[in-house]
Amino acid sequence: MHGYAIAERIEQLSEDILQVGEGSLYPALHRMDEAGWIKSEWAPSENNRRARFYRITAAGRRQLEAEEAEWFRASEAITRVLRLA
Amino acid sequence: MGYLRRLKNVFFSRRLGKELEEELQFHREMRLRKIQERGLSREEAETETARRMGNVTLAKEEMRDARVISWLVSCLQDIRHGVVLMRRDPGVTALVLLVLALGIGGNATIFTLFKAAFLDPLPYQESHRLVTVLDRFQKYGIDEANPTIPEFIDIRDRNQVFEHIAFFDHRDFQLTGTDEPVRVYAARATASLFPLLGVQAAQGRTFLPEENLPGRTSVVLLSDAYWRGSMAADPAVIGKTIRLNGAPCTVIGVLPAGFTFDHPTLGIPEPVEIYVPFVMDDYYTLRSGGHSNVRRVRVLARLRPGLDTRQADADLQGIASALVREHTPLYQTAQGEPSGFSFWAQPLQEAVVGRYRPLLSLLLGAVALLLLIACGNAAQLLLARSLRRGREVAVRVALGAGRARLIRLFLLESLVLAVCGGLLGLLVSVWMTQLLIALLPMRNSVFETAGTDSAVLLFTAGLSLASAVLFGIVPAVKGSELTPAAVLNVRGAAGGARWRHVMIAVQAAFSVVLLCAAGLLCQNLWTVLSAPRGFDPGNVAVMQLRLPHVREQALNPSPMRAYSEYLEKLAATAGLDSAAVVTGLPVHGAMQTRFRIEGALDDPGALDQQIAMWQRVSPDYFRVLRIPLHSGRTFREDDTAERPPVVIVNQEFVRRFLPDKDPLGQRIVSGGPLTIVGVVGDVRMAGLKTTPEPQVYVSYLQGYDPNIHLIVRSSLPPPLLLDRVKQAIREAYADQAVFNFMTLDEVLSRSVAAPRFQAFLIGAFALLALMMAASGLYGVISCLVTQRTSEIAIRIALGANRTGVARAILGQTAVWVLAGLAAGVGLGAAASTVVRRLSFSADPGEPLMYAVIVVVYLGVMLFACLAPVRRAARLDPSVALRCE
Numbered sequence: 001m002h003g004y005a006i007a008e009r010i011e012q013l014s015e016d017i018l019q020v021g022e023g024s025l026y027p028a029l030h031r032m033d034e035a036g037w038i039k040s041e042w043a044p045s046e047n048n049r050r051a052r053f054y055r056i057t058a059a060g061r062r063q064l065e066a067e068e069a070e071w072f073r074a075s076e077a078i079t080r081v082l083r084l085a
Numbered sequence: 086m087g088y089l090r091r092l093k094n095v096f097f098s099r100r101l102g103k104e105l106e107e108e109l110q111f112h113r114e115m116r117l118r119k120i121q122e123r124g125l126s127r128e129e130a131e132t133e134t135a136r137r138m139g140n141v142t143l144a145k146e147e148m149r150d151a152r153v154i155s156w157l158v159s160c161l162q163d164i165r166h167g168v169v170l171m172r173r174d175p176g177v178t179a180l181v182l183l184v185l186a187l188g189i190g191g192n193a194t195i196f197t198l199f200k201a202a203f204l205d206p207l208p209y210q211e212s213h214r215l216v217t218v219l220d221r222f223q224k225y226g227i228d229e230a231n232p233t234i235p236e237f238i239d240i241r242d243r244n245q246v247f248e249h250i251a252f253f254d255h256r257d258f259q260l261t262g263t264d265e266p267v268r269v270y271a272a273r274a275t276a277s278l279f280p281l282l283g284v285q286a287a288q289g290r291t292f293l294p295e296e297n298l299p300g301r302t303s304v305v306l307l308s309d310a311y312w313r314g315s316m317a318a319d320p321a322v323i324g325k326t327i328r329l330n331g332a333p334c335t336v337i338g339v340l341p342a343g344f345t346f347d348h349p350t351l352g353i354p355e356p357v358e359i360y361v362p363f364v365m366d367d368y369y370t371l372r373s374g375g376h377s378n379v380r381r382v383r384v385l386a387r388l389r390p391g392l393d394t395r396q397a398d399a400d401l402q403g404i405a406s407a408l409v410r411e412h413t414p415l416y417q418t419a420q421g422e423p424s425g426f427s428f429w430a431q432p433l434q435e436a437v438v439g440r441y442r443p444l445l446s447l448l449l450g451a452v453a454l455l456l457l458i459a460c461g462n463a464a465q466l467l468l469a470r471s472l473r474r475g476r477e478v479a480v481r482v483a484l485g486a487g488r489a490r491l492i493r494l495f496l497l498e499s500l501v502l503a504v505c506g507g508l509l510g511l512l513v514s515v516w517m518t519q520l521l522i523a524l525l526p527m528r529n530s531v532f533e534t535a536g537t538d539s540a541v542l543l544f545t546a547g548l549s550l551a552s553a554v555l556f557g558i559v560p561a562v563k564g565s566e567l568t569p570a571a572v573l574n575v576r577g578a579a580g581g582a583r584w585r586h587v588m589i590a591v592q593a594a595f596s597v598v599l600l601c602a603a604g605l606l607c608q609n610l611w612t613v614l615s616a617p618r619g620f621d622p623g624n625v626a627v628m629q630l631r632l633p634h635v636r637e638q639a640l641n642p643s644p645m646r647a648y649s650e651y652l653e654k655l656a657a658t659a660g661l662d663s664a665a666v667v668t669g670l671p672v673h674g675a676m677q678t679r680f681r682i683e684g685a686l687d688d689p690g691a692l693d694q695q696i697a698m699w700q701r702v703s704p705d706y707f708r709v710l711r712i713p714l715h716s717g718r719t720f721r722e723d724d725t726a727e728r729p730p731v732v733i734v735n736q737e738f739v740r741r742f743l744p745d746k747d748p749l750g751q752r753i754v755s756g757g758p759l760t761i762v763g764v765v766g767d768v769r770m771a772g773l774k775t776t777p778e779p780q781v782y783v784s785y786l787q788g789y790d791p792n793i794h795l796i797v798r799s800s801l802p803p804p805l806l807l808d809r810v811k812q813a814i815r816e817a818y819a820d821q822a823v824f825n826f827m828t829l830d831e832v833l834s835r836s837v838a839a840p841r842f843q844a845f846l847i848g849a850f851a852l853l854a855l856m857m858a859a860s861g862l863y864g865v866i867s868c869l870v871t872q873r874t875s876e877i878a879i880r881i882a883l884g885a886n887r888t889g890v891a892r893a894i895l896g897q898t899a900v901w902v903l904a905g906l907a908a909g910v911g912l913g914a915a916a917s918t919v920v921r922r923l924s925f926s927a928d929p930g931e932p933l934m935y936a937v938i939v940v941v942y943l944g945v946m947l948f949a950c951l952a953p954v955r956r957a958a959r960l961d962p963s964v965a966l967r968c969e
Contacts (some may be wrong), residue, residue: 003108003112004111004115021139022137022141023139023140023141026148027148030152033151034087045111047115050107051111052108
């Protein structure tokens with residue numbers, strides 16, 4: 001997917017609660033590309049212009065799993081504190 | 086892979102920027118279209134898009150940061166800033182580049198010479214295996230005598246360590262059969278010389294071993310220069326016959342163009358034109374009685390692969406011991422004790438260039454000091470500049486720069502200056518190297534091939550880097566110390582004064598050390614130049630003759646009559662005042678011979694001392710050179726071999742050996758009794774020695790030497806004089822060549838070439854150092870005046886006069902300058918033993934010389950302070966204070 005499509009999808013899935021701005025999206029994409037978690041290539045897009053398309057790599061999937069697990073642990077802990085405190 | 090791409094992105098930043106912009110532009114268009122679908126007008130849609138995009142610039146920066154090697158980018162930025170600063174401050178830049186170019190260039194030059202002599206191998210095949218074999222006589226303290234030919238034969242036959250062994254010496258030949266007889270300088274060698282050096286003939290062949298045996302047809306090998314010069318590069322030269330010393334010789338080969346073997350340090354004082362085989366007849370090869378006819382030659386050898394000089398020494402030691410056993414009388418002193426004889430092998434490179442090590446070391450030390458002074462200058466200028474940049478540094482700190490980042494910034498700016506200075510220095514060194522080689526007091530082919538090559542480039546690059554750190558570190562550390570508050574609130578920056586004073590003191594010390602060295606060398610030069618000569622060189626020309634063998638045989642048993650004939654013809658030549666012949670030459674040197682005083686006790690201690698310069702002269706010799714005759718008479722034409730042998734001695738001889746007697750009529754013994762008939766004034770015989778030596782003169786008719794100098798006094802211009810002399814000589818004998826014509830003044834000048842070269846070169850360095858130190862002081866005082874303008878204005882307003890102002894400004898700096906001066910004089914005096922050893926100077930520095938140096942130094946420094954101090958004293962307090 002190219003960067004715009006990623007942004008749209010995030011908005012879609014979160015029912016417009018999460019609106020990603022370019023100020024954070026693209027730097028993050030490029031950093032992840034350099035880290036090797038995603039890879040990118042230029043390709044023609046739907047409106048006949050070329051865009052940079054990203055896809056996740058195997059290393060990226062492993063990183064995603066790790067960060068996901070971390071996120072759920074943290075949010076669980078916060079929810080517990082809020083509920084009990 | 087990613088790393089390489091990131092490296093490329095550093096340098097192709099515009100391409101990266103376009104890519105990033107393209108990606109964001111795509112996003113913007115998609116967003117715009119999406120918003121427009123919701124029904125907003127174009128304008129509103131664009132506003133909304135812009136809002137949604139947010140801070141695109143920041144986003145682009147972060148994207149770029151992820152895609153490049155960030156530290157490299159910031160380094161490049163720093164370097165670019167360095168270039169900007171260079172352009173902004175052309176005065177400072179010019180000064181820094183100038184001193185760096187001089188300092189780095191000077192070092193590169195001396196390094197080029199040093200490398201050509203000591204680091205580059207000699208231009209022969211596997212030259213590390215080449216050695217020269219020398220005699221050692223421990224009892225006499227002689228370490229480096231050449232072996233005799235019988236010794237060479239024994240080493241050749243008995244050694245187990247050498248693959249090849251050869252010897253050579255040199256000889257003058259007369260080439261006849263052309264318009265006029267020409268003298269040709271030849272090397273006589275064994276056939277093994279060329280295989281030993283790994284040289285093959287470019288045309289024809291080199292010698293065969295049989296050609297060293299007596300009774301073979303004479304052959305000759307031409308050097309490339311001789312073939313091109315004197316035989317016009319004749320393509321059919323092989324097989325041609327030339328007449329050398331009256332005998333026909335066949336040309337059998339021409340050596341390749343790059344081959345040179347005439348190193349003066351190996352005993353070949355002039356460039357070799359032709360090579361002839363050394364004819365090993367019994368005259369040379371037998372150990373005929375005593376030390377007579379036992380010629381010494383330069384021996385070369387090539388070690389077998391894998392052997393070193395230590396093993397060679399051990400083998401040679403065995404041969405030497407055997408020789409001492411077999412020929413004991415030859416290796417004993419006059420008293421019958423063993424003379425401690427042995428052989429040893431010296432690496433050929435050491436024999437060829439070892440003698441230059443002291444001079445090059447001296448020069449290397451001097452330029453190193455010069456570079457340090459130059460770095461001091463650069464450091465001061467940069468320190469002043471970095472303190473002026475206080476505000477810029479404060480802004481950087483406020484934007485988040487750490488101390489290390491600032492230091493890196495300053496160091497990279499210094500690196501830019503150092504690299505530019507290094508490049509300029511390289512240009513300077515290319516020019517200076519050629520100049521120095523042309524002016525060197527010694528001729529050696531290793532220097533003629535010296536040039537700027539990759540090793541020199543590497544050295545210059547390394548030196549530039551080292552200098553960058555050396556002069557950049559203090560400005561970097563001091564410049565990055567400034568905190569924003571300190572700079573933005575307080576007026577001006579007063580820091581760094583102590584460091585600047587330290588640098589001034591260090592520069593003072595180093596430049597004074599150089600001045601002391603230069604002073605020492607100049608003092609020695611002066612001593613040598615002003616020492617009494619004992620003769621009058623004006624209007625005297627000298628030239629050399631070698632009596633051809635044919636003529637010697639024709640006039641047997643008195644070949645010296647040929648000289649009488651020449652002198653007769655010269656006496657009849659118009660324009661000549663007087664002429665004489667002599668062996669050896671004043672200032673040039675002559676043979677030394679032992680003798681005994683007849684009637685004196687044979688005290689062994691005294692016998693050792695009885696050695697004197699020995700020269701054969703014709704009667705007019707003293708008149709030509711205007712050497713005063715103090716008592717007795719000069720030689721006469723009837724002091725021939727049939728008459729009693731007579732000698733003339735000089736005053737030093739009388740002073741040393743016959744102090745209480747009338748020398749006339751006394752006899753000395755050297756190969757027979759000789760009667761003293763005259764006493765003449767002392768003549769300086771060695772260019773660099775200034776104390777008189779005992780001299781003995783014998784009549785040219787009472788002994789024979791084929792090699793002679795002809796000296797002529799005449800007021801004719803030299804070319805005309807040479808023509809007339811040649812004509813006169815040829816009237817007496819048509820095949821006599823005359824060569825090495827020069828005026829006696831030129832001989833004198835050449836004899837002091839080495840001390841003159843050293844004095845001038847080190848003197849030039851010292852002057853440069855002095856100027857750098859002066860400009861450094863000027864910079865510091867100027868800076869102080871600017872910094873303390875308000876203080877000075879107040880002093881003037883309160884009534885201080887000019888001296889008061891001067892004292893205020895200079896007071897503190899003067900202490901450091903004087904401290905540096907004192908340290909420099911102390912160091913210079915301490916280093917004087919080293920300088921004297923490296924330059925072969927005889928005398929230590931005199932107090933007067935040091936006094937002159939101190940006075941000159943203080944004078945120059947005061948002059949440097951003059952302008953700023955005068956500026957300060959002229960300050961108008963009202964104007965100065967208001968400008969605050």
